[in-house]
Structure formats: structure tokens, C-alpha cells
Amino acid sequence: MSSLAAESQPTPSAVSKGLEGVVAAHTRLSDVRGDIGQLIYCGYDINELAGKVSYEEVVHLLFHNHLPNARELAELKKILAGYRELPQGVVDIITRFPKSCPPMHALRTGVSALGCYDTTADDDSMDAQRRKALRLIAQVPVLTAYFHRARQGLPLVAPDANLGEAANFLWMINGSQPSSEMTNTMDVCYVLHADHGMNASTFSARVTIATLSDMYSAITTAIGTLKGPLHGGANEGVIKMLQEIGSLEKVDAFIEGELLNKRKIMGIGHRVYKVLDPRAPHLKRMAQLLSAQLGDPRWIQMSERIASLMLEKKGLHANVDFYSATVYYSLGLPTDLFTPIFAIARTAGWTAHVLEQLADNRLIRPQSVYTGQAGLKWTPVADR
16 A cells, blocks of 8 residues: 555554444433443343333333323324325235245345335335334334235235224234233343343444435345345344254253354344343343243253353353244244344334434544555556
């Protein structure tokens, strides 16, 4: 590199690979305190919320910075239930995808299609943006359920306005009323996954909306980011790993082999948490309860052994994906719906961050350090 080129670039010492440690925004929405294993939503420790409030209450908290009273909660539930219906054109699109289409592909495309049918998609008023945000929170689970039913050749199940978000999704997936235990379990999962600081998908949503694009583009971006196995897709990898191992007595040899070959153990370790992920114990308890109820303890037994070995050998803790996979699997949900369920819950956080970004927007445009050549001269093609 020439000296002139080097002088025009940031110094290499300013580079943070993966933007680790770089502060990209101020936010009131959530805080991940990785050194002490704490997750905060708008001032509330996650342990103050999980199992005590509903997902709808968390949506209200993220949007309005306070937990709702009874009237506010009833109003929000009514609004979300009223927004669930999809445009027929979008239903036609997602139900015609190949049965082999991965659900995250279908969800990503479905959200993008929603923007084509919304005449207010480019209305940048904050009232319109809030309406679009709530509509997406209501419609992302419907998109997921409709695609899942269609790929099985089953009739679509219409949303039930009398059911909350968690119960309605289970109803639309299965075509039967979920038990209170199933509903409560799914609701807690939604609460635990609603937001998580400046994670990769939230950052990508904020980058997109910072260009003054539209809500649908931002959430489509987030879904595409969440899909990756180093982010939301890790929960699918956990069950695949457990299925590959097969039984408790094979766990030790499997882990030893994976570590020997320097392969990543899915669901173990976290980019931010240096201690236990505070969401993991809640999911572990639910996994233990479901395993006891279903009479098939092997998944949680294998999980606990893997977590113990990884803490002992590598000092790494299980994260939220590790136990959520067992919870979803125990609920009878297909493995490839695990990440879409993550997306359903996280749509609350994504849209709240989009609104926050728009309220005090600045284009997100980091720099890079150029490491290529400089000063090259053109030569005719015949002389190259």
C-alpha cells in the first residue's frame, strides 16, 4: 500500500473485528451485561419478568417504556388480534412455496411481500410506523403457521381473536386448542427472546432503517440475519446434535471427539455473556418439567451432561439456544420451526429498535481499513 493510501485510512489499531466493543447506539430498550450475566428490559431484570408477565406486556413495555395496566393490556391484545389477517395475495404466495422450502426462507419472503400490499409501507410518520410495527408482531406468527400448514397439505387454521399471541400461534400450528401448560411455556419463551441488546439481527435492522428505508425492509433484513447458525439458527443445530448423539451414554465420547477436532458445540458459549446466560435457567426448568410430563427424559439428560462437560473442560456455559431447543422439541414442534419462533418473539424487539432509531436517526456508516494494493496503472487488454 502506498503511503498516501495508508494516510487516508483509519489506523489498523482502530479496527475491531466483528465490531466487538464498539458502541453503535444509545438505547433504553434492553441491556446485556455479559460480565455478570444480566439481561434488562427497560429497567426490569429478566428474572422480574419471565413467568410473571405475558409477551403482550413485554411488547407494551418495549414500545411505551412501562408495563401496561389492565386497560392498556386489553387494548393492545385487541389491536394485535385485529391485525392478524394477511392480505390474500400474501397467503397465495406463501402457500405456493415448494414443500421443501426452509421456513426461514418462507418467512423472510413473506414479510417482504407484506410490504407490497401495504399502501402505507413508505409512510414515514411515526404513527404509521407504530401501526406497521404492531401489524408485523401480529402477522409474523400467522405467516409462519400458514406456511407450515400448507407444506403439510393441511387446511389453514384461521387466527382466533380470543387467544393471546402464544396460544394463537399454537392453535394455528396444530389446529387444536393448546393446553395451559403449552401456552404458558411458549409465552415464557417469547418473553425471554423478545429483545437482547445490539445483537446481529437488531443491528442489521437498525442499519437498514437508518437509510430511511421502510419497516418491512428492516424486518426482512433482521430475519435474514437471524437465519444464520451463528445467531438464531443455533437452536436447530442443538437438536440435530442431540439426535446425532442418540443417548446419554454416548455424550462423553461425542464431546471429546468434537473438542479434539476443534468443532463448535452448538448452544454453548455466547459472544457477550462471560458467565451463565440469565435466560438459560428458565428454559432449563421448563425443559425438565416437559421431559418429566412426557416421560422421555433423554433430551434433557443429554443436554445437562453436555453443559456440565463444556463448563468443566472449556469454562463455557450453555446459552438460551441450548435449552430452548429441548423445550420446543418437547412441545412437538418441528426442528426447522425453532428459528422462526425465535423470529416471532424477536419481532417485538426489532420493531421497537427500528422506532427508536427513527426517533433520533443518523445513517450508520462505519469505515474500513483498506488492505489492497495502490498505484496500479492500466494496461490494454492485449498486453495483460
